Amino acid sequence: MDSEWKRFRDSPNSEELTRRSSFPDEVLERVLSLLNSHKDRSSVSLVCKDWYNAERWSRTHVFIGNCYSVSPEIVARRFPNIRSVTLKGKPRFSDFNLVPENWGADIHAWLVVFVVKYPFLEELRLKRMVISDESLEFLSVSFPNFKSLSLLSCDGFSTNGLAAIATHCKNLTELDIQENGIDDRGGSWLSCFPESFTSLEVLNFANLASDVNFDVLERLVSRCKSLRVLKVNQSISLEQLQRLLAHAPQLTELGTGSFSQQLTSHQDEELKTAFSNCKNIHTLSGLWDVKAIYLPTLYPACANLTFLNLSYAALQGGELAKLLVHCPQLRRLWVLDTVEDKGLEAVGLNCPLLEELRVFPIDPYGEEIAHEVTEAGFIAVSNGCRRLHYVLYFCRQMTNAAVETVVRNCPNFTHFRLCIMIPGRPDYTTNEPMDEAFGAVVKTCTKLQRLSVSGLLTDLTFEYIGKYAKNLETLSVAFAGSSDWGMQCVLEGCPKLRKLEIRDCPFGNKALLSGLEKYESMRSLWMSACNLTLNGCRALAREMPRLNVEVMKEDGSDESHADKVYVYRTVAGPRRDAPPSVLTL
Amino acid sequence: MSVPLEHDYIGLAETSSMERSSEKMSSSPSSSCPHVIEDNKSSSSSNTALNLKETELRLGLPGSQSPERKPGPVGVSLFGKDLEHKSNVYSPSSLKNFVSGAKRGFSDAIDGSTGTWVFSINGKNDGDLGKGAVLFSPRGDKSNTQQPSTSVPAKKEIGSVPPSTRPVQEKKNQVSTANEPSSAPAAKAQVVGWPPIRSFRKNTMATNLVKNTEDGEGKSGAGCLYIKVSMEGAPYLRKVDLKNYNNYVELSSALEKMFSCFTIGQCSSNGLHGREGLSERCLKDILSGSEYVLTYEDKDGDWMLVGDVPWEMFTDTCRRLRIMKGSEAIGLAPRAVEKSKNLN
Numbered sequence: 001m002d003s004e005w006k007r008f009r010d011s012p013n014s015e016e017l018t019r020r021s022s023f024p025d026e027v028l029e030r031v032l033s034l035l036n037s038h039k040d041r042s043s044v045s046l047v048c049k050d051w052y053n054a055e056r057w058s059r060t061h062v063f064i065g066n067c068y069s070v071s072p073e074i075v076a077r078r079f080p081n082i083r084s085v086t087l088k089g090k091p092r093f094s095d096f097n098l099v100p101e102n103w104g105a106d107i108h109a110w111l112v113v114f115v116v117k118y119p120f121l122e123e124l125r126l127k128r129m130v131i132s133d134e135s136l137e138f139l140s141v142s143f144p145n146f147k148s149l150s151l152l153s154c155d156g157f158s159t160n161g162l163a164a165i166a167t168h169c170k171n172l173t174e175l176d177i178q179e180n181g182i183d184d185r186g187g188s189w190l191s192c193f194p195e196s197f198t199s200l201e202v203l204n205f206a207n208l209a210s211d212v213n214f215d216v217l218e219r220l221v222s223r224c225k226s227l228r229v230l231k232v233n234q235s236i237s238l239e240q241l242q243r244l245l246a247h248a249p250q251l252t253e254l255g256t257g258s259f260s261q262q263l264t265s266h267q268d269e270e271l272k273t274a275f276s277n278c279k280n281i282h283t284l285s286g287l288w289d290v291k292a293i294y295l296p297t298l299y300p301a302c303a304n305l306t307f308l309n310l311s312y313a314a315l316q317g318g319e320l321a322k323l324l325v326h327c328p329q330l331r332r333l334w335v336l337d338t339v340e341d342k343g344l345e346a347v348g349l350n351c352p353l354l355e356e357l358r359v360f361p362i363d364p365y366g367e368e369i370a371h372e373v374t375e376a377g378f379i380a381v382s383n384g385c386r387r388l389h390y391v392l393y394f395c396r397q398m399t400n401a402a403v404e405t406v407v408r409n410c411p412n413f414t415h416f417r418l419c420i421m422i423p424g425r426p427d428y429t430t431n432e433p434m435d436e437a438f439g440a441v442v443k444t445c446t447k448l449q450r451l452s453v454s455g456l457l458t459d460l461t462f463e464y465i466g467k468y469a470k471n472l473e474t475l476s477v478a479f480a481g482s483s484d485w486g487m488q489c490v491l492e493g494c495p496k497l498r499k500l501e502i503r504d505c506p507f508g509n510k511a512l513l514s515g516l517e518k519y520e521s522m523r524s525l526w527m528s529a530c531n532l533t534l535n536g537c538r539a540l541a542r543e544m545p546r547l548n549v550e551v552m553k554e555d556g557s558d559e560s561h562a563d564k565v566y567v568y569r570t571v572a573g574p575r576r577d578a579p580p581s582v583l584t585l
Numbered sequence: 586m587s588v589p590l591e592h593d594y595i596g597l598a599e600t601s602s603m604e605r606s607s608e609k610m611s612s613s614p615s616s617s618c619p620h621v622i623e624d625n626k627s628s629s630s631s632n633t634a635l636n637l638k639e640t641e642l643r644l645g646l647p648g649s650q651s652p653e654r655k656p657g658p659v660g661v662s663l664f665g666k667d668l669e670h671k672s673n674v675y676s677p678s679s680l681k682n683f684v685s686g687a688k689r690g691f692s693d694a695i696d697g698s699t700g701t702w703v704f705s706i707n708g709k710n711d712g713d714l715g716k717g718a719v720l721f722s723p724r725g726d727k728s729n730t731q732q733p734s735t736s737v738p739a740k741k742e743i744g745s746v747p748p749s750t751r752p753v754q755e756k757k758n759q760v761s762t763a764n765e766p767s768s769a770p771a772a773k774a775q776v777v778g779w780p781p782i783r784s785f786r787k788n789t790m791a792t793n794l795v796k797n798t799e800d801g802e803g804k805s806g807a808g809c810l811y812i813k814v815s816m817e818g819a820p821y822l823r824k825v826d827l828k829n830y831n832n833y834v835e836l837s838s839a840l841e842k843m844f845s846c847f848t849i850g851q852c853s854s855n856g857l858h859g860r861e862g863l864s865e866r867c868l869k870d871i872l873s874g875s876e877y878v879l880t881y882e883d884k885d886g887d888w889m890l891v892g893d894v895p896w897e898m899f900t901d902t903c904r905r906l907r908i909m910k911g912s913e914a915i916g917l918a919p920r921a922v923e924k925s926k927n928l929n
């Protein structure tokens with residue numbers, strides 16, 4: 001972006017162009033307000049000063065990928081009219097317990113600024129942030145227009161906070177609570193929605209464990225006529241689901257509760273009827289504890305299904321096959337590896353439009369593996385689903401040849417995340433490293449934006465990545481590489497790299513420092529259990545004042561060793577809320 | 586349900602009836618003991634159910650010195666020395682003991698450097714050990730009734746231990762039984778944050794696994810008959826549904842396919858910690874030229890050579906399968922023949 005701006009400024013016609021493009025501000029703002037993508041908006045803001053101003057006044061939604069890269073004051077100064085904020089906090093590896101609990105990313109400092117600068121805030125979408133019950137209550141009472149709350153992978157709050165939201169947010173349209181570290185103190189929060197409350201459009205409490213009062217839920221669903229997304233938790237039985245569906249046939253996204261209650265044939269019929277009345281369902285999830293004999297009840301609702309999330313439903317291959325026959329429009333499928341290769345073959349046969357596949361392990365630590373998928377399943381999917389561009393695949397064995405075949409079948413991968421769960425496992429048929437597999441991926445998939453590598457890998461993999469992955473933005477590496485050279489290849493070779501996360505690799509200070517120039521064009525770098533020292537990190541911090549270099553030490557480790565390092569660009573300077581275990585250099 | 590008492594791995598703990606019974610078991614020290622204790626040490630940081638170590642049997646092969654029964658968790662590596670003293674290995678009961686307690690993952694049980702096998706089996710004496718072998722498996726109760734030995738009280742205690750507790754050993758843990766998965770995530774985690782799955786999903790799956798295993802364990806004849814298959818040197822077990830096969834040939838070729846990936850000489854430890862590295866090193870040692878033999882544990886807890894009895898009888902009585910190195914299975918044959926003679 002910077003280089004483009006310079007080119008523009010220095011070109012002979014720039015003055016002319018500036019004059020010619022002097023629309024009245026109102027017109028410009030109106031036009032720019034139609035832009036939604038924040039990347040487009042960033043580009044627009046770099047064109048010239050007029051456009052920068054028009055853009056900032058017309059922007060209503062701001063996306064902040066790293067909450068510490070900027071301060072709430074700076075955001076408020078630049079964008080006066082924000083109605084919706086998306087914030088991401090902790091480094092992604094915090095999902096896997098690699099980041100200290102009290103690391104930071106508390107939303108409260110932001111709320112305090114927003115209440116002054118954005119009193120009409122409507123939407124808050126948080127990922128990996130810490131939010132307390134007090135903050136939730138503060139949010140619910142301070143913003144009268146507040147409509148939409150989405151929390152993913154957050155922690156620090158309990159169901160009491162949800163109760164505050166339900167009680168005070170009179171205009172709430174969305175409450176989306178996903179996979180958070182929530183302190184579940186019961187389901188009474190749901191009963192806090194006033195009887196007069198009817199505006200809800202999205203309700204997702206699938207990942208809360210406690211029972212809710214079904215009568216309350218039923219009344220809520222029946223009076224919220226605009227409800228389009230309903231994802232309930234395991235406590236809701238099939239019979240109860242049927243009643244909910246009867247009230248809300250207009251649903252477009254449904255997350256069922258438990259799918260295993262013994263039904264009488266009458267109940268079975270009723271459920272089937274309820275599903276067949278739901279003509280608009282395009283996303284289906286839940287199916288906790290699924291008993292396959294009840295799956296046929298939902299066949300009538302599958303005709304328009306584009307996203308099927310079975311990642312909490314332990315289905316066998318044959319059961320999945322029967323279900324997929326009824327889902328010809330499927331674009332996205334998430335499954336557990338209980339379906340095995342057989343199930344994946346069925347995917348290849350029945351889902352020609354499939355674009356995204358995620359296969360999760362039911363037993364990640366598996367000492368007794370009863371089910372798993374192998375390279376055969378991967379190939380089978382790629383044979384039948386030529387439009388596949390997003391894959392997340394957990395397995396225990398893979399071969400170079402299989403991956404080569406897969407990408408030959410599906411050269412359009414944008415997201416390729418292969419997790420061979422046994423660290424450092426080579427190609428099990430040839431015993432060789434998996435270098436050629438990932439080499440094939442980067443050579444063939446020119447649109448690749450995100451890559452996660454695994455298995456036994458030498459520096460060669462990283463040479464390939466640096467040489468070929470010209471659109472790569474996110475790279476995740478674990479237990480791989482042979483020397484600093486590997487990391488250097490990536491830093492020097494991938495022009496669009498934004499996020500690099502590395503754990504347990506033999507990369508040291510030399511590799512770290514080779515990326516000096518690079519880190520300011522990236523969102524962040526994470527390195528844990530590598531060969532970095534405090535001195536190396538200090539050198540980086542010294543050279544690059546606009547980066548925050550954070551070092552987290554583990555108990556009992558060597559004094560000079562930098563166990564966990566998080567480097568990110570920021571215009572807000574070193575943060576002041578870091579706990580003592582986090583050192584900002 | 587009794588709540589297991591904690592004590593450190595050395596066993597200097599408050600007495601529990603479990604302990605008392607274990608104290609009754611006399612033994613003499615095995616020289617490989619210190620080694621095992623080392624292993625235990627790394628796990629003593631885990632604070633759950635250490636007292637259950639007591640209930641773990643440390644096997645001493647007959648002919649070798651019996652494991653020292655210290656108060657509390659005993660760790661005596663069995664095979665350790667005994668691999669070198671092959672003559673001691675082949676007594677049938679010892680083998681039976683050896684294999685019946687095999688609830689560990691293989692690499693867990695093998696110490697790469699010395700090839701020491703560490704087992705947990707109930708009881709102390711060879712004769713007792715065999716019967717007492719199955720610790721937490723649901724079949725343990727059956728064995729209980731056949732037990733006259735002093736290991737019985739211990740086992741009964743064990744049986745009453747709440748399912749949520751389990752002997753958390755070293756980072757590399759015992760293979761768990763139906764009861765154990767309930768605390769699976771913490772105990773089984775070998776590397777922090779690996780595989781990269783969100784905590785929420787991990788915890789949900791773990792709970793579901795318990796439910797499924799608990800449902801599934803008792804299942805038989807209901808359309809499927811899943812039994813565990815273990816193999817020396819493999820880092821994890823498999824399960825097969827015996828109903829899928831009609832004869833020994835089908836079973837054997839299916840197993841061959843399933844486990845082929847482990848017999849191919851897996852390579853280079855590249856300095857990785859973790860089980861895979863160990864199992865690979867060991868596999869190389871063990872592999873050299875020996876054939877594999879399929880054995881199974883029957884209803885009585887005896888280890889038999891597969892193939893002696895008619896297929897239907899086999900599927901009826903087989904509780905788990907084990908692929909053993911041929912040289913170590915030699916002792917089994919005479920016993921199996923004997924037994925089937927008795928049956929017939």
